[in-house]
Amino acid sequence: MPETGMCACETVYVDKEKVQAVQDNISPDETLHVLANTFKLLGEPTRLKILLALSIEELCVCDIASLLGITRSAISHQLRLLKNSRLVKFRRAGKMVYYSLDDQHVKHLLRDGLEHLRD
Amino acid sequence: MPETGMCACETVYVDKEKVQAVQDNISPDETLHVLANTFKLLGEPTRLKILLALSIEELCVCDIASLLGITRSAISHQLRLLKNSRLVKFRRAGKMVYYSLDDQHVKHLLRDGLEHLRD
DNA sequence: ATTACATGTGAACATGTGTTCAATCGTTTG
DNA sequence: CAAACGATTGAACACATGTTCACATGTAAT
Incomplete structure (x- = not known):
């Protein structure tokens, strides 16, 4: 019996809303790469x-x-x-x-x- | 004419005090590695x-x-x-x-x- | 028990990266 | 100008690391 989507897995009736919501709330990839680069420089x-x-x-x-x-x-x-x-x-x-x-x-x-x- | 040590370079009459002072003020290597590891994890x-x-x-x-x-x-x-x-x-x-x-x-x-x- | 499925793990591969050596640049001094 | 010296750069090497593939683990349902 399929639950209402709790996860993005293939076999479940996917409720992609949660994933989409998170997707929309995180910074764009370009920003992330700059930020990651800063942390990487501190990480050695x-x-x-x-x-x-x-x-x-x-x-x-x-x-x-x-x-x-x-x-x-x-x-x-x-x-x-x-x-x-x-x-x-x-x-x-x-x-x-x-x-x-x-x-x-x-x-x-x-x-x-x-x-x-x-x- | 040699200046009073401003740098740790070989040919100058070295005043290692500054370097030593900094050496003493930074955290021990073990702490640094833990901190670096944290930043490294954020750096990808x-x-x-x-x-x-x-x-x-x-x-x-x-x-x-x-x-x-x-x-x-x-x-x-x-x-x-x-x-x-x-x-x-x-x-x-x-x-x-x-x-x-x-x-x-x-x-x-x-x-x-x-x-x-x-x- | 056997199947189904989400997650975890190990090996292998490709890629990225920190260090060193050798050579060069830039500045100062004889 | 030429020598000295601190700093920089490029190539090469060794090494770390992120991803994928195939397989194992654990849990839930039939």
Whole structure:
């Protein structure tokens, strides 16, 4: 005896209204991809550590490399990604380039993330 | 003429104090990996869409699969990851399993992330 | 018990990605 | 100009990961 659709499964008399309602309430795919990309950038230990370090103090590539114990090149690659997504900004000072967080939103995300761990 | 250390680079008379100070102020590596893992889970379009959908309404695997247009199996795999990291919880109802967000922290992270996009 | 069906799992594949090495760019200094 | 040095870039490699297919599990109904 078929129930009134509770699920989108094939064999049930489907009530697609619920699914459609949710579909309509979530952001468009393009927005989701941008958001996912932001979270993904925060989702790697190396980049996360870079961002947390920059949330404390402005640092140059060398500082970060020595901080994380990996190549300056690797840091530079990651900083480029963070730069492209406007998570960090930079400032030239002679031969060196100093990086810092681009806006406060990033700092908030980091803070909220850390708060999430305490429960 | 060497400046007083402004950077951790090899050739400068290094003042490692700044680097050390930052080193001491960021969370231990274990914490960072847990946090990074949380962000990483949010950092994939599929999972992000799952979580956003669940932030609106409790859904079963079939609903989500029909929502995203990918295999039930794929959804199940992703839900397992989200379950293991306590981002979602589930409830059995007969043959079906209904999923929902585990706690409010996830919802907050999603909200903050979306806010971050508006600037 | 046997069928039906929603969900879960394991293996395999394709794809994405972080790191390193080598070479180059940009700036400063001799 | 040439040398020194910090930063960047590109190619290549190793590795992680998301999806699918086929099969297993668990629950409900006949």
